[in-house]
Amino acid sequence: MAEKIDILGVKVDSVTMAQAVAQVEGYMDERKNVLIATANAEMIMRATHDTELKDILNDAALVVPDGAGTVWAAHHLGYEMPERVAGFDLAQELMRIAPSKKQKVFFFGSAPGVAEKAKAKAEELYPGIEIVGTRDGYFKPEDEPAIIEEIKAAQPDLLLAALGVPKQEKWLNAHLKELGVPVAIGVGGTLDVMAGVMKRAPYWMQKAKLEWLFRGLLQPKRAGRLMALPKFVLKVHGYKSNRA
Numbered sequence: 001m002a003e004k005i006d007i008l009g010v011k012v013d014s015v016t017m018a019q020a021v022a023q024v025e026g027y028m029d030e031r032k033n034v035l036i037a038t039a040n041a042e043m044i045m046r047a048t049h050d051t052e053l054k055d056i057l058n059d060a061a062l063v064v065p066d067g068a069g070t071v072w073a074a075h076h077l078g079y080e081m082p083e084r085v086a087g088f089d090l091a092q093e094l095m096r097i098a099p100s101k102k103q104k105v106f107f108f109g110s111a112p113g114v115a116e117k118a119k120a121k122a123e124e125l126y127p128g129i130e131i132v133g134t135r136d137g138y139f140k141p142e143d144e145p146a147i148i149e150e151i152k153a154a155q156p157d158l159l160l161a162a163l164g165v166p167k168q169e170k171w172l173n174a175h176l177k178e179l180g181v182p183v184a185i186g187v188g189g190t191l192d193v194m195a196g197v198m199k200r201a202p203y204w205m206q207k208a209k210l211e212w213l214f215r216g217l218l219q220p221k222r223a224g225r226l227m228a229l230p231k232f233v234l235k236v237h238g239y240k241s242n243r244a
Helices: 018-028 042-046 051-059 068-076 088-100 114-125 140-153 169-177 190-195 203-207 212-219 220-226 228-244
Strands: 004-007 009-015 034-038 062-065 104-109 130-135 158-162 183-186
Touching: 004 068, 009 042, 009 051, 018 062, 018 088, 018 104, 018 183, 034 042, 034 169, 042 051, 042 068, 042 169, 042 228, 051 169, 062 068, 068 228, 088 104, 088 114, 088 183, 088 190, 104 114, 104 140, 114 130, 114 190, 130 140, 130 228, 140 169, 158 169, 158 190, 169 183
Parallel strands: 009 062, 034 062, 034 183, 104 130, 104 158, 158 183
Antiparallel strands: 004 009
């Protein structure tokens, strides 16, 4: 098992993409019923004042370093963190493997119609993949029993939930046992990107660790959320000083 690194009170696994994929595959093989989280700087910042989210992350089976900010923070605090493990890329790797292992996948979240488009894209990219269900993320509390029944009836090995942070983590955590899925992952905007309704940063920006900036330019509504990044940097500096 990978070392867990404490970043502002959130324990993040020091893993490579290959290690993360192997760990998730192991959970599916063993029918484990676990939650996996993809922690970027914004999520970690939110967890500093959202105790419920922090507890969920610290109880999760695996918390991957999704974002350059998370990797930077680990290094700044003096820890090894081999690479960024983006939630989008982790989901693609798991779907790429799924047909050969006959693993079934369920897409839950995003706006009406998005999960269906993402399903069509997955079927094009990963021939033979079995997407056993789709459900949008627009629902009222009274719809939840029916959603849970729909997911249970489909019996997926992997549930990808795109409800946004922290709703997806809190929803999965609350219903994980009754859903009975081997692995559930909160995947944020993954279905939107697959469906083509949201662009992903060009590769050079991903390599330059500027994906956050691209999202901010593309979605001006996110500008306030981007302020979490400088605050995160300052908070990590403070955390290091306090530990020293």
